[in-house]
Amino acid sequence: MEETASREVMWNISHSLTWVMYLLFLVALGFCVYFLVKRWRLMSIGTPVDRTSNWKARAKGMIVDALLQLRVLKKPGAGIMHLGMYVGMIIMLIATAVTAAQFDLGIQLLYGDFYLYFMSLVVDLAGLAFCIAMVACIIRRIVNKKLDTKPGDIIVLVLLLVIGMSGFVVEGLRIVGTDDPWRAWSPIGNMVSMLFVNFSQDQIQLTHQIIWWSHMGMAFALIAYWMYSKLVHVLLMPADVWCRSLEPKGTLPYIDVEDENLTTMGVGVLEDFTWKDLLDAEACIRCGRCEDVCPAFNTDKALSPKELIQSMRSELEVRGPIVWKAKHDGAKRDDMGAYVTAEGEPYPFSDQQQVTLDRTLVGDAFNSQALWDCTTCGACMAACPTLVEHTPKIVKMRTYQVSMESAFPSEAQATFRNLENNGNPWGLGWQTRSKWAEELDVPMLAENPDAEYLYWPGCSGAFDARSRKVSVALVGLLKKAGVNFAILGNEEKCCGDSARRMGNEFVYYMLASENIATLQSYGVKKIIVQCPHCMQTLSRDYPQLGGNFEVIHHSQLLAQLVREGKLQCAASGDKKIAVHDSCYLGRYQDEYEAPRAVVSAAGGEVVEFERSHEKSFCCGAGGGRMWLEDKSGKRMGDERAKQALATSCDEVATSCPFCLTMLSDGMAACESETKVRDIAEILAQVQ
Numbered sequence: 001m002e003e004t005a006s007r008e009v010m011w012n013i014s015h016s017l018t019w020v021m022y023l024l025f026l027v028a029l030g031f032c033v034y035f036l037v038k039r040w041r042l043m044s045i046g047t048p049v050d051r052t053s054n055w056k057a058r059a060k061g062m063i064v065d066a067l068l069q070l071r072v073l074k075k076p077g078a079g080i081m082h083l084g085m086y087v088g089m090i091i092m093l094i095a096t097a098v099t100a101a102q103f104d105l106g107i108q109l110l111y112g113d114f115y116l117y118f119m120s121l122v123v124d125l126a127g128l129a130f131c132i133a134m135v136a137c138i139i140r141r142i143v144n145k146k147l148d149t150k151p152g153d154i155i156v157l158v159l160l161l162v163i164g165m166s167g168f169v170v171e172g173l174r175i176v177g178t179d180d181p182w183r184a185w186s187p188i189g190n191m192v193s194m195l196f197v198n199f200s201q202d203q204i205q206l207t208h209q210i211i212w213w214s215h216m217g218m219a220f221a222l223i224a225y226w227m228y229s230k231l232v233h234v235l236l237m238p239a240d241v242w243c244r245s246l247e248p249k250g251t252l253p254y255i256d257v258e259d260e261n262l263t264t265m266g267v268g269v270l271e272d273f274t275w276k277d278l279l280d281a282e283a284c285i286r287c288g289r290c291e292d293v294c295p296a297f298n299t300d301k302a303l304s305p306k307e308l309i310q311s312m313r314s315e316l317e318v319r320g321p322i323v324w325k326a327k328h329d330g331a332k333r334d335d336m337g338a339y340v341t342a343e344g345e346p347y348p349f350s351d352q353q354q355v356t357l358d359r360t361l362v363g364d365a366f367n368s369q370a371l372w373d374c375t376t377c378g379a380c381m382a383a384c385p386t387l388v389e390h391t392p393k394i395v396k397m398r399t400y401q402v403s404m405e406s407a408f409p410s411e412a413q414a415t416f417r418n419l420e421n422n423g424n425p426w427g428l429g430w431q432t433r434s435k436w437a438e439e440l441d442v443p444m445l446a447e448n449p450d451a452e453y454l455y456w457p458g459c460s461g462a463f464d465a466r467s468r469k470v471s472v473a474l475v476g477l478l479k480k481a482g483v484n485f486a487i488l489g490n491e492e493k494c495c496g497d498s499a500r501r502m503g504n505e506f507v508y509y510m511l512a513s514e515n516i517a518t519l520q521s522y523g524v525k526k527i528i529v530q531c532p533h534c535m536q537t538l539s540r541d542y543p544q545l546g547g548n549f550e551v552i553h554h555s556q557l558l559a560q561l562v563r564e565g566k567l568q569c570a571a572s573g574d575k576k577i578a579v580h581d582s583c584y585l586g587r588y589q590d591e592y593e594a595p596r597a598v599v600s601a602a603g604g605e606v607v608e609f610e611r612s613h614e615k616s617f618c619c620g621a622g623g624g625r626m627w628l629e630d631k632s633g634k635r636m637g638d639e640r641a642k643q644a645l646a647t648s649c650d651e652v653a654t655s656c657p658f659c660l661t662m663l664s665d666g667m668a669a670c671e672s673e674t675k676v677r678d679i680a681e682i683l684a685q686v687q
C-alpha cells in the first residue's frame with residue numbers, strides 16, 4: 001500500500017515542556033494588550049466622530065486596501081517587496097495555525113496532498129519570498145536616506161529575517177534527522193538539510209532543539225515588541241482603513257456657525273482633533289509616499305505631510321497622557337480652553353505638565369508656514385496606503401487660526417474683505433459680474449426661468465480677463481449645441497471655496513447661504529461650471545447647508561455633446577496637446593477622461609505628462625494659494641510648466657481657470673511661447 005505523505009508534529013521537542021511555549025505566548029500577548037489599552041487611551045482624548053456606519057463599504061475597503069494591498073502596489077518596486085513580505089508572513093502564520101490545531105486539538109491535518117502542496121511546497125516558497133523581501137527591505141532602509149529610518153526599524157527587520165532563516169534551519173534539521181521521504185516537496189528546507197548531512201544523530205537532535213527554542217523565543221520576543229515597533233501598522237493600518245471617511249472626496253467637516261453653543265472653531269489644541277485624526281497619527285508608517293507626491297514639499301517649501309502627521313504623533317505622546325488623566329478625573333475645558341474640575345476649580349496640573357499644555361499646536365508642534373503652504377490638492381491622501389487624512393487636518397487648523405486667533409498671511413486679509421464686500425476675491429464691483437456677457441445675448445435666469453441648465457462662470461469666468469475668453473468660448477459651444485441655459489448674472493456670488501479652505505468659515509457661510517437661497521428661489525436643478533473648485537463646493541459643500549444641485553463640469557458636458565453629435569469633431573491633426581489634470585477635477589471628482597475626449601474631438605493628439613491622472617502635479621493655486629504670495633521655494637506653476645515642456649507638446653490643455661493662470665505664468669517664467677488653453681477654447685476653434 002502506498003504510504004500517505006505526512007510528518008510528525010513537534011519532532012524532537014519534549015511535549016512536557018510545551019507549557020513553556022504557551023506561557024511565553026501569553027506574556028507576549030500581554031504586552032500587546034497593554035499597548036492597545038495605552039494607545040486607545042491616548043486616541044480617546046479626541047472628539048467624537050462616527051466611523052462605524054455602513055460596514056459593507058468599510059469591509060470592501062478593507063479587502064481592497066488592507067488585505068489585497070492594492071494601494072501599496074501602486075508603487076511597483078516597494079510594493080512588490082512589501083507584497084512578498086506580507087503574503088509570505090500570512091502563509092506562514094496559516095501554516096503555524098494548522099500545525100497548532102493538529103498538535104493541540106488532535107485534528108489530523110498534515111497529511112496527503114494538502115501536506116505536500118501547501119504545508120511543504122507553498123510554505124517553503126512563501127518563506128523564501130519572505131526572507132528575500134526582508135533582505136531587500138533592510139538594504140532599502142540603509143541605502144535610501146529619504147525613508148527616515150530609525151535604528152529600531154533595522155533591528156526589527158533583521159529580527160524578522162533571522163526568524164525566517166532559523167525556520168528553514170529547523171526544517172532542514174528535521175528533514176535530515178528523520179530522513180524525510182517527502183523532503184523534495186520542501187525544496188528550501190531540503191537544501192538547508194545538506195549542511196548537516198555529516199552530523200551525528202545526537203548532534204542533529206541537540207542542534208535542532210537549540211535552534212527550535214531560539215526560533216520560538218525570537219518569535220515571541222517579536223510579538224511582544226511588535227506593537228512598539230514600526231510593525232504596529234500591520235494592526236493599525238487595517239483599523240485606519242476600516243475607519244476611513246465614506247464622505248465624497250474632499251468633503252470637509254460641517255461647522256454650524258449659527259450654533260449658539262459654539263465656543264471654538266477648528267482645531268486649536270491636539271484634543272480638538274477627532275479620535276480618527278489621532279488614529280491617523282498612530283497608523284502612519286513613515287513610508288514617505290505623501291512627500292514624494294506633495295507639490296509643496298517638492299518645491300522646497302516648509303510643508304511635509306509626513307512630518308505633519310509625525311509631529312501630531314510626537315505631540316500625542318507628550319500631551320496625550322496628561323489630558324487623558326485630567327479627563328479621566330472628570331475635568332473639562334471651560335470657555336477659555338482651560339481644564340477645570342467638576343466644581344469649576346482649575347485642575348491641579350504640575351508645573352511641568354502646565355508647561356507642556358501651554359505649548360501651541362501651530363507654532364510649537366507644527367510649523368505655521370507649513371500650514372499655509374498646502375494647496376489642498378489631495379495628492380498626499382491619494383498616495384497614502386494607510387488612508388491618512390492629511391488635508392482636513394490642515395484646514396481644521398487653518399480654521400482655528402483664522403476664526404479664533406486672527407493669525408493668517410497678511411495678503412489673505414484683502415481676499416477675505418473682497419469676498420465679504422463684493423462677493424469675489426478681486427474686490428471688483430459686484431454689479432459688474434455680468435459685464436462679460438453683455439454682447440453675447442446670454443439670457444438671465446430671471447428671463448429664462450425654464451432653462452435646463454444654469455451656467456455658473458464663477459469669479460474667474462466673470463472677472464479674470466484670461467478666463468473670460470473661456471466663458472465666451474463655452475457660451476458659443478452651448479449655443480451651437482442647442483443647450484437651453486441661462487446665467488444668474490449679478491446675483492451670482494463667489495461659491496466660497498477659497499474662503500472655506502483658507503479657514504474662514506464665516507465668510508464661506510455668508511456666501512454659500514446667499515447663493516443657495518438664490519438658486520433655490522429659481523428652482524435650479526442643474527448647474528454647469530468651468531471651475532473644478534466651484535464644482536467641488538457646489539456639489540459637496542453646499543449639501544451640508546441644504547443646497548442640493550446636480551453639478552456638471554464643462555468638460556463632461558462638452559464630451560457628452562460631442563458623443564451626441566451636437567458638436568462637430570475635427571479630423572485628427574498633428575498638434576500634440578498635453579492634458580493637465582486639475583486636482584479638484586481629477587483626484588476629487590475622479591474625472592480624467594472627459595478633458596481628453598474633448599481634446600481628441602478637437603483633433604488634437606493627447607500626450608501625457610509624466611505625472612498625470614491621479615499623480616498629477618498641482619498648479620499651486622488650490623486651497624486659497626491663488627491669493628497668497630510664494631514666500632519660499634519654487635513656484636509650483638513654474639515646475640508644472642517645465643514638466644509640460646518635457647513632453648515636447650505643441651500646446652497645453654487645462655480644465656480649470658486657476659490652472660490656466662498658473663501654467664500660463666509658468667510658461668512665461670520658462671520663456672516659452674507654448675500656449676496654454678482651456679479645452680473649451682480648443683474645441684470652439686474647430687466648430
